[in-house]
Every structure is written in structure tokens, then in C-alpha cells.
Amino acid sequence: MPPKPPLDLLKNRPSANAELNANDGRIGCISLDGAHFITSLADVPHIPALPIGQVQVFADGHFGVHDPTRAPQFYDERIPHFGVFPVLPSDKDDPYYDHRHMWAVLGEGDIDWSYGAGGTTGIGLLKRRVFVQYRASVNWAVERADIYYDSERERASPNTKMIHFLDMRLPRLRQFLQRLESVANDLTSIRISANGLLRFWLDVSAGVDWVTMYQRVLRQERAFCDLPTLPTTLGVFTFDHNVVEMFSHTPNVPVYYIRPVARFNNQRILKVVPILEHDSCPPPPTPYPIIFTGSSDDPAKLGSQVRFLDRFLHFRTSAFDFVPSPPVMATSASPASSSVGPQRSAATMKGPREQTSKVPKKPKPKDSKARNLFEDCTRAPYSPPLHPGWSGTNLEVKTDAVEEKRRLQHQRKEPLLAAKYMLPPPGLFLRDGLPDEQFSSYLAQYNHIFSALIYRITSQHSHAPALSNQEWRDVLFLPRQRGREEGELTTHRQAALAKTAASLGDALSSSGVHFEPVCPTPAGGFKLPSLEDGRHAMWCLFELVFRFELVMLDNRLKDNSAVLTRLNANSESLDADEEAAAQQDRYAEILAVFPEDQLVTVSPARACEGLCSMDWACRAERLERLRRIMALWRVEKPTILKAPISTRESPQGLAQERALALLYAQTFYDTFERPAILPRAWT
DSSP states (O other), rough: OOOOOOTTTTTTOOOTTTOOOSSSSSEEEEEEEETEEEEEEESSOEHHHHHSSSSSSOOSSSOGOTTTTTSOEEOOTTTGGGGOOOOOSSSSSSSTTTGGGOOOOOGGGEEGGGGTTTTSSSSSOHHHHHHHHHHHHHHHHHHHHHHHHHHHHHSSSSOHHHHHHHHHHHHHHHHHHHHHHHOBOOOHHHHHHHHHHHHHHHHHHHHHHHHIIIIHHTTTTGGGGSSSOOOOOOEEESOOHHHHHHHHHOOSSOOOEEGGGOOSSOOOOEEEOOOOOOOOOOOOSSSSOOOOOOOOOTTTTHHHHHHHHHHHOOOSSGOOOOOSSOOHHHHHTTOOOOOOOOOOOHHHHHHOSSSSSOOOOOOOOOOOOOOOSSSSSOOOOTSSEEEEEEEEGGGOOOOHHHHOOOOHHHTOOOOOOOBBBOOTTTTHHOOOOOOHHHHHHHHHHHHHHHHOOOOHHHHOOOOOBBBBBBHHHHEEEHHHTTSSSSGGGGGHHHHHHHHHHHHHHHHOOSSOOOOSOOEEEEEEEOOOHHHHHHHHHHHHHHHHHHHHHHHHHHHHHHHHHHHHHTTTTOOSSSHHHHHHHHHHHHHHHHHTTHHHSSSSOGGGGGGGGTTSSSSSSHHHHHHHHHHHHHHTSSOOGGGGGSOOOOOSOHHHHHOOOOOOOHHHHHHHHHHHHSSSOOOOOOO
């Protein structure tokens, strides 16, 4: 059979001033595969490429033709506002013109790379000038949302669906901004976080545009000509004639109507235009897995992108998911009681054992210098003091339930829980008897690799595991090993140190990040730091470990059903994306416990506003936020903590503070089988 002649889209072309309907098009084209023809009533010079194929992230941090912030997507009635996402503004009258920086792809010149000083390169933090622009745009969107909130509160029947929509997105918008301000990362990860910021910024802004303007026009409550100046929008693709009809009342929203070529008969098209291919972009230096494979009009495609972006708000708490069986919860210490738990064995007094199936060894002699891990680290002069409300709480931890659990595990020949840390335990620096020279080299090594340690926790590229006490000791010992002659160390010891250095570096050797794991020895050897510098480093370490372990403990113990019920009281249904948003809201509540509202940014200057503040009003506010976090943990809680923390300093308030500290210490030990690292006062 002879080949069919090419389809003539202009065979029914009317006069230029003819009145067109939804079946027609001012422009039209044939799809690249030749199977469909596409029309639009918008007078634009081209038709965008269809968002088809696998979804992956590129080096610019976007999803190519599948990214709803860059290209039109298939219409979904559950997210109609995606069609009114604005394009990069070029007209000064465009309401989004002052926010053009939101669409820019960040370059190396937008990043301050000095953060990775020392042993790490390729890690940077967004420059202040760029962050200030982002912050101004986020504040603009939040202010618009607040105005909408206020208007709905005045109505007899507020739009609870839209209020819930904003409640789910505003926390993530703020957290992406916070992430870009405080967390240093590699260039690709920063770009992806910036795309997350743009995604939720447009989600909020276009969502408000939709309900306050477009929706009213579609309901014929307002004429389109009476609206203020509107932005140029991305528009939508659709197979549905009704969608074309619906958007015919909003001429600034292009609708690209897709139909099989077999259905072309009487459609009138004024002009044939080309398909504009999306700008190609290379993959990132370290490729990510394919994000979505399936039908391009499947709503799950957009949901998979949101879940991918959400990963860049997470920290590596998964490194602690090594508990072989559910934790055994001992009854928490009663706040009214000051008695210490049952007598501990010598093995327990030395802290949790490494992962092994051996039974506890016999107690060491009383004159042993082994440190009691339940005691507070108080090595002078660099150890920051504990606040009275938290001091000695680990000594009151009851250990009998955990010891019984270990005994049964040993009988069943099950592996015991290993004590692991994502940051060096402060006790390695502050144990009694540690020589000054060793303390100095430990601290120099810690400062040298600090940015790499934070990257291990925050980056999606990092696959670094949590390390044991001995492994961290090896990491800190590396500078001293370099300066020794080979004969001074056993072959086994040399191999262990080499393995530690390699594993630490391998975990970071991705996405342009390079890491030198050993601090160079200065001329004249390592010197003791000043009192201020040494205490500053130790306070920050205590604070970082406590904050990270609080998140880790909450991830393990929070009652997810209670979290979702409380955070989504107005929700009719809860899909996976809303659940992720609710968890991010929970994470924001945890950050609110700390004065910086951040996890990895700690400041001694703000310690006076934290959990160890000397001012009761400040301290009580933070304690109450912590109490609310712990209220959703699946553990038994003392009666005294069922009421809010007293806002006035009183015996009742002080008793609540002590009960809260005891509950945290006991719960942490019951879960991870080692004493908790507790917050410290600055002075």
C-alpha cells in the first residue's frame, strides 16, 4: 500500500478573524511520534515538548521536561493550580518580576566554598546575597498566604481544603529556605534544594492565585478583565475537551489539547508551529536512580518528585536502624522519686558493649581507670557545665530491663546492640587522664574534619555508617599515627587505622567532594587551645550530638498515627505526599526546641535562650516544646508531665524539668542501650 499523505492541519483553516471554539486552535502541530495532533487557543510561537519518558534529576537540580516549575504538565483536577505556575517573568508589570532570581540555576559563583576549609573541598554554603533574595521571595509568598488565612477566618464557611493545602506546604517551604541558609553541601545538592524551594514557593503562590482569582473566574463570580495584571503561565496538557472549555475563560493559561490523528476532521487551525524541545542538561556528577517510570499523565509522577525533594530535608538517622529487635521499655523513673535504679554490673557501668555474642566480662578491679559512662563528663577546664536540671540524670537510669534483654539475647545467640555514634562522643575528649598533647591532637583532628562530619549527616550522597567508640577513637588518633615510626604500632593497629581513614574518605568521595582524613601536624607539635576555643568546640559537640540524637530518638518512638491525626485534623484524606508534609511539620516542631530553629547550626551566643538557660521564662518555653515532642512517644510518662511546663519558676516547674530530663535519659537508654548525651550550659 502507498504511504498515507502527511496530515494537513491547515486544510480547514478559517479566516484570521474567525471565532474559534475548544475544538479548534490558533496553533497546532503533529507530535514527534506522529500519532497525535496538538492544538491550543493560545497565541504562542511554539508548543512545548510533551512530558513523556522516565523522570530523573539533572545537574541543574531539575527534572527536565517533567519539572512542573519549568514545563507544562498533564492536567490533574486535584492540583489545578499547576497550570497557572508562572514562567520566568520578562515584563516589568508581571507580579512575579521582582522574583526572577527564583528561576535562576545556581552556579559556583553563588556558593561560598570556604566552609569546606581544612580537609574537605567541594562543600559550600549559599552566599548571603543569594540567600537574602530567596528569603525576601519566601516572605512575600508567606505574607500572601497569611492574608488568605485572615480572609478565610472572617468567613462563616472557610475553605478548609485550601487551608489544609497551605498547612502542608508552608512548613516545607520554610525548611528548604532554612536548609539553604544553614547546611553546607555539594553543588548538585544545593541546586536540588533550590529547586525544592522553587517548587513549594510556586505551589503556595500559584495556589493562592488559583483560589483568589482564577477559581472565581471559572465559577463566573468575577470577570477575567476585572482581574489585576496576571503572570504569563506555563499552562497544561490535556486529553479532555472539558478542560479546554474550562480554561477558555482564562486566556493567559495555555491549554495544549492532545488528540489522535485519526480524530482530525473538522478542526480549524490558523497556524502550524514547531514543537519546542526542552533544553538538554547533563546528568549530575553522581547520578541518582530513576525517580519515576510509568504513564506521563499519572499523578504519581509528580508525587515521586516531591518525595525525592523531601529527601534533601532529611538527615542520616537511617544509619541507626540496626536494632535487631524492638526496644524494651523499662518503667521510667518517677519524678517524685530520687532513688537510683538497681545496682549496675561493672559491665553496664562501662557502657554498652560492641556488637558481639560474648557474655559480659568480669568486673575490673576497683582501681581501674575505666570511665563510668553514666557519669557526667566534667574534665576541667574545657568541659561545659551541665544545668542542674539535667545534671546526674544518667546516674538515675534503671538498667535492669536492658540487662535482662541482653541476657536473653545471649542465650538465643542473637547479636547484641552496638553503641554507635554519628559524631565523636564528647567523652573521648574529656575523659580523666587523657594527656594534654593527646587532647590537643584530638581537637585539631576534629576541627580539621568537622565540615566533612556534618556533610556525612546532611548529604544524600553520604553513605557513611555510624561508628563505634573505638572507631571514633581511631579517627581522632590518625594525626598521631602519622607522626609515629612504623615500629611503634602493631601491624593489626596500622591496618585498623588505615581502614578507618579509608572508610571515612570513601563515604564522602562523591559529587565533587574531596576529603583529606588526616590533620597535618603543625611545626612544634599540637598545642593546647585557649580556654574559650576549647570550651566552644566541646559545647558545640555536646549540642550537635544531643540535637541529632533527639531527632533520631523521635524517629524511632513517635506515634505516627498521633502525629498525622494532630497535624491533619482538617484533612479528608491523607495521601503519601501529605504524610511526608506532616512529618516535615513534625521535624519543624523539633527544631523549635532550639533557639536557632536549626539542627546543625549551633551558637553559644544563643545558649542563654535554650534548654539550659538561666532565665526560667526562656528555659520553660523550650522545655514545653520538648515536652510536646515527647508526648507523642510510645513510652510511659509520669503524671507530672501531662500538664504544660509552668511558666513561672516554682517547685512545680523545677520538678517538671527534672522529670523531663529523667524521662529523656531513661528512654534513650532503653532504646539505644547506652547513656544519652545531654545538653550543656555555656556558662
